[in-house]
Amino acid sequence: MYRHLNRIAERIAILLALASGFVLLGIVVLTCVSIIGRALVPLNIGLGPIRGIYDITEIGMAAAVFGFLPLTQYREAHARVDLFQTALPNAVNLGLDLLFNVAMFVAALVGSYRLYLGMLDKKSYGETTLIAQIPVWQGYALSLVGCVAFVVVAAFCILRSARRLLGRGTVGEPT
Structure with a gap:
């Protein structure tokens, strides 16, 4: 049973980290395209900066940070x-x-709860980003995915630490 839980926790952590990495790569590509478009404005060839790139970057970075926490x-x-x-x-x-x-689990749990409440608050008020008019609650929802996974992985880490303390596991390698 423990090996199965270990595999699940590891896969959740790795999949979210990979997704977060792709989000960061996407932000880099969009930023480069926007900068190139901004540089081409004087040539008047129809290209320009991406509207709302700052908004997209903010949401993507927040989601990526929370996506890396489980790993x-x-x-x-x-x-x-x-x-x-x-x-x-x-x-x-x-x-x-x-x-x-245990402390990290509590921090993850409190963080998830507060993100959830923040998401509900932003959704109820219909708040959007300044330029792209993206609903702010969507950024909270994306971040909440990583934070909930952080709770799940932190709970597994409590089990892993307890097993080590009881002599059923070794430090540095999950058993």
């Missing part, structure tokens, strides 16, 4: 300060890992 959590790659880690016994370090994974 970061799965791989235990969040920034951490481990000044005393080598001085502490292994059991204490494993206990701290479990504590930190």
Whole structure:
């Protein structure tokens, strides 16, 4: 059962990270096209900048950041300060890992809840971006996908840390 959960968590994390990478590549391409179009305006050949590129970039970047969080959590790659880690016994370090994974789960849960409430708020008011008139709630919804996946992966990481603490797993390699 654990191996199955591990595979699911890993696949969710990797798929969202890949999708986020493609979103970032798309933003780069659109930005380049917009810059080229802006440079060609004086030539009067009908090309120009992409209308609302700033709005598209903002939404895409937010969604990408939240899409990378599950993989970061799965791989235990969040920034951490481990000044005393080598001085502490292994059991204490494993206990701290479990504590930190619980804290990340709580942070992910609160973040998802607040994003959800923000999305509902933006949708109820019909707020749109300034230039492209994209409904703002759509950016929240895209970000919420990554944040909910972050909750799921963080929950798995609690299980993984608990197994390590109980001696059923090894640090650095999921079992």
